[in-house]
Amino acid sequence: MWSIYRKEITALFSSLIAYIVIGFFLLIMGLMTWVFPEYSVLDYPYASLESFFKLAPTILTIMIPAITMRSFAEEAQTGTLELLLTRPITLKALVWGKYLAYLSLVLVILIPTLIYFFSLKALAATPAMVDGGETLAAYLGLAFQAACFTGIGLLASAMTTNQIIAFISGVFMCFLLQWGFEFISKFPFWVGTWDYLIQQFGIDAHYTSISRGVLDSRDLLYFLTIVLLSVEASRMVMALRR
Amino acid sequence: MSIEVTNLQKWYGANQALNDISFSIKKGEIVGFLGPNGAGKTTTMKILTCLMPPTEGSATVCGLDVRKSPIGIQRLIGYLPENNPLYGDMFVQEYLNFVSQIYQIPDRQQRIADIIQQTGLVSHAHKLIKELSKGYRQRVGLAQALIHDPQVLILDEPTTGLDPNQIQEIREIIRRQGKTILLSTHIMQEVEAMCDRVIIIHQGKIIADNTTEELKRKVHAQERIIVEFDRPITPDEMNTNKIFQEVDMIQGNRLSLRSKDQEDPRIHLFDFAVSNKLRILEMYKEHNSLEDVFRELTHA
Numbered sequence: 001m002w003s004i005y006r007k008e009i010t011a012l013f014s015s016l017i018a019y020i021v022i023g024f025f026l027l028i029m030g031l032m033t034w035v036f037p038e039y040s041v042l043d044y045p046y047a048s049l050e051s052f053f054k055l056a057p058t059i060l061t062i063m064i065p066a067i068t069m070r071s072f073a074e075e076a077q078t079g080t081l082e083l084l085l086t087r088p089i090t091l092k093a094l095v096w097g098k099y100l101a102y103l104s105l106v107l108v109i110l111i112p113t114l115i116y117f118f119s120l121k122a123l124a125a126t127p128a129m130v131d132g133g134e135t136l137a138a139y140l141g142l143a144f145q146a147a148c149f150t151g152i153g154l155l156a157s158a159m160t161t162n163q164i165i166a167f168i169s170g171v172f173m174c175f176l177l178q179w180g181f182e183f184i185s186k187f188p189f190w191v192g193t194w195d196y197l198i199q200q201f202g203i204d205a206h207y208t209s210i211s212r213g214v215l216d217s218r219d220l221l222y223f224l225t226i227v228l229l230s231v232e233a234s235r236m237v238m239a240l241r242r
Numbered sequence: 243m244s245i246e247v248t249n250l251q252k253w254y255g256a257n258q259a260l261n262d263i264s265f266s267i268k269k270g271e272i273v274g275f276l277g278p279n280g281a282g283k284t285t286t287m288k289i290l291t292c293l294m295p296p297t298e299g300s301a302t303v304c305g306l307d308v309r310k311s312p313i314g315i316q317r318l319i320g321y322l323p324e325n326n327p328l329y330g331d332m333f334v335q336e337y338l339n340f341v342s343q344i345y346q347i348p349d350r351q352q353r354i355a356d357i358i359q360q361t362g363l364v365s366h367a368h369k370l371i372k373e374l375s376k377g378y379r380q381r382v383g384l385a386q387a388l389i390h391d392p393q394v395l396i397l398d399e400p401t402t403g404l405d406p407n408q409i410q411e412i413r414e415i416i417r418r419q420g421k422t423i424l425l426s427t428h429i430m431q432e433v434e435a436m437c438d439r440v441i442i443i444h445q446g447k448i449i450a451d452n453t454t455e456e457l458k459r460k461v462h463a464q465e466r467i468i469v470e471f472d473r474p475i476t477p478d479e480m481n482t483n484k485i486f487q488e489v490d491m492i493q494g495n496r497l498s499l500r501s502k503d504q505e506d507p508r509i510h511l512f513d514f515a516v517s518n519k520l521r522i523l524e525m526y527k528e529h530n531s532l533e534d535v536f537r538e539l540t541h542a
Contacts (some may be wrong), residue, residue, distance in 0.1 A: 003343035015331060079327030083386075086291040086323075087344045088316040242294045 004089070004097025008071075012105045017067070022109050025063055029056065033116060041116075047124040048131070049116055053138045053211055057204070060142075060149055061178055063109075065170025068102050068153030069163045072238070076161040085242070095235040099154055106146045110139070134213040141210035144223035145203055149174045151230030158234040158241075177226070178203045244269045244304055244394050244422040245290065251298035252285050252446075259285045261446035262299070267422060267439075269393075274437035274454075275426040278540055282446040283426040284324055287396050290424070291321045304393055317345065320387035324398040326380060330372030334363055334382055337371060338389060345390035353389065361385045361415055377408035384415055397425040401432060430536060434458070444540045460535060467507050470496045470524040471515065485510045498528070 012018050032039050032055050039051040075081035084094065117135050121127045156170035157163075181202030185195040199205045203226070206219040245267040252260040260282045267273050275283050289296050290303060292312035301308045303315045329337060338354045347353050358367050361381040366374060371382060380400065387395060400416065401409045413436055416423065427433065433440050433454060440457055442450040450457070477489040477497065486507060488500040501507030508525065515522050 003340060006343070007340045010336070011329070011331060079323060079325055080329055082293060082323050083321070083327055085293055086316055086319075086321045087341075088313045089344055090313065 001089075001093035001097040001100075004094055005101050008098055008101030009104060012101060017070075018105055021063060021067055022112070025059060025109055026112055028059055029113060029116075041120060042123075047120055047129045049120060049135060049138070052113070052116060053142065056142055057145060057178055057207065060146055061174040062171055064106055064146060064149040065153040065156060065167050065174060067105060068150060069157050069166040069170060071098050071102060071154050072157040072234070073161055073163045073166040077163075091235050091238055095154070095158075095231055095238065099151060099231050099234075102154065103147055103150045106150050107143060110142060110146065114139075131213075134211075137213040137215060138211040140215070141207045141219075144210065144220070145178075145207050148177065148203055148223060148226040148230070151227045151234075152177065155230045155234045155237065158237045181205075243267065243302075244271070245424060246302045247286070247290075247299070248301070249299035250286070250289065250296050250301055252282075252289065252294075253297045259446055260289075260296075263443065263446070263448050264299075265441055265448060265451055267424060269422050270420065271439060272417075272423045272425070272437050274433035274440045275424055275443065276428065276430075276433060276440055276536065277426075277443040278428065281443045281540075283443060284398055286443070287321075287398050287424070287426065290315075291319060291396055292316055317390070318393045320390070320392035320395045322383045322387045322395075322397045322400055324402075326383035328371045328379060328382060328386075330370065332371055333368060334358070334371060334374070334385075335367045337382065338385055341386045342389050347390055357385045357389050360388070360418075362411070377404055377411070380404060380408070380412055381415070384412065388419065393422060395419065395421050395423045395425075397423065399426055399428075401427070401429070442536065442539055449539050457535065466498050466500050466528040467511065468492070468496065468498050468524075468526055468528055469511060469522060472521040472523055475518075475520065480514065485514070495523070 029052065033041050033049070033052045037043055039055060041049065041051060044051060072081065075084065085091075117130070117132075121130045124130050152173045153166075153170040156173060157166040159169070160166050179202065181198050181200075182204050185191075185198035190198070200222075203223075206222045209216060210219050243266045245265075247266065248264050250260050250263050251258070263282070263286070275286070277283050288294050289301055289308060292308050292315050295309055304318050306314045306318070308315060332340070335354065335358070338357065339350070342350045342354055358364055361384055363378065363381050363385060366378055371379065374382065384400070387397070395416075397416065401412050404412060409432075413432070416425070417436060425432075425436070437454050439453050440450065441448055452460075472495065474495050475497070477491050480486070480497065480499070481489045486499045486501055490498045492498050499507060499511075501510065511522070511525065514520070
């Protein structure tokens with residue numbers, strides 16, 4: 001597994017794609033959080049990064065499938081996957097090696113945004129006005145969410161040899177999981193009965209809960225389940241496509 | 243037995259790719275797998291490399307069953323797929339390093355240096371794979387198949403698309419290995435040049451399994467002599483003594499003939515000419531290549 005991980009990491013960080021994605025992500029997030037008045041932290045009455053954490057999921061649902069779309073689709077397309085499958089490694093090691101490599105890249109992309117937190121601390125009237133604990137929790141939520149999206153993006157890529165299809169289906173599945181259940185729960189015929197349960201299937205409910213600073217084991221369990229399910233589903237898809 | 247295949251069948255949906263094929267390959271044997279495109283060569287190789295399971299029948303490599311111990315088999319084989327897929331964005335050395343990590347080769351750097359030397363990649367080891375010419379890419383493909391010193395090499399059309407010099411070099415590298423090798427090709431000369439044995443496969447069935455020598459003998463048995471005399475002569479006149487198995491007129495003074503058995507017809511031809519006061523203007527053997535045998539077998 002680690003040989004796959006190392007290979008993927010080198011491939012990801014030596015290609016231009018990683019840097020382009022990091023660049024655009026920081027550009028968009030920077031503009032949204034600090035420049036455009038609609039969401040700008042500077043125009044917000046409280047010293048909080050709430051707007052950043054509200055916007056990040058939207059950007060991630062698009063960005064992560066864009067990174068992961070090539071993971072399996074490209075290798076299947078060029079035939080290198082065939083060679084990889086004749087090596088003495090299990091599918092499990094292959095899939096998890098890839099997953100961890102892509103997750104590492106995604107988490108690295110999030111790291112530079114920590115500068116927002118420190119800027120905010122510097123700008124606040126007193127540094128104590130910025131709630132460090134809450135921000136930490138929100139980052140944790142964001143990381144978990146990114147971990148889920150990475151798994152789903154991988155699954156989307158495992159299902160096809162076409163990177164565009166992998167990207168679009170990945171975005172769709174991420175979107176569905178993030179907000180889909182939220183929207184479905186709003187149908188009037190189950191408001192008040194099933195709506196809470198339906199919401200719990202979506203990422204958003206758990207992300208919001210963690211972002212509030214409450215570290216609930218149920219939320220952690222939820223995120224881990226999604227990661228496990230998506231990566232294992234990718235493995236099964238690969239096994240079936242043999 | 244290095245490779246043992248018994249009653250192997252493979253179905254893709256309703257299409258039968260392999261129809262009950264059986265063969266075995268001894269240790270150290272170089273076997274050519276010959277057949278037109280779509281005959282089932284690649285399918286057989288994919289089964290042997292445990293890329294996909296067979297529908298029916300069994301296949302073992304070094305005594306290990308493809309269904310039961312794929313990982314064990316994969317450790318023992320080196321595989322070069324049909325179009326030699328490689329990671330274009332990797333450096334040669336980096337790629338071999340990655341492959342050797344997967345096989346957990348001890349003393350990795352030494353082994354990589356050796357294999358780079360063996361495959362003649364020394365001056366290209368620090369280039370990106372996508373910058374290499376096709377011939378050098380093929381060397382990288384061979385290097386990755388050889389790096390873990392496998393017991394069995396499975397090479398799917400290793401020389402397709404190369405120029406004659408490159409073909410020669412690649413064959414040289416393959417032959418030097420002294421391993422059990424199953425290589426597929428549709429080039430007859432390749433079989434003649436490299437293989438101890440030939441298995442011809444057509445529409446998922448084995449239609450011939452001979453040593454290269456036997457196959458060559460079959461070819462020579464069908465050799466024809468073309469002869470031109472200084473005046474016209476009919477086939478019947480020529481074969482009054484029934485010395486030749488077959489005599490055909492090509493046109494005018496030219497005749498094509500085939501001798502009985504393994505006898506050299508040229509001796510008879512000379513005697514015939516002398517006794518009939520004919521002068522031979524031209525005489526040559528029409529070379530019947532393995533290609534013709536192949537065509538004959540696969541067209542039937």
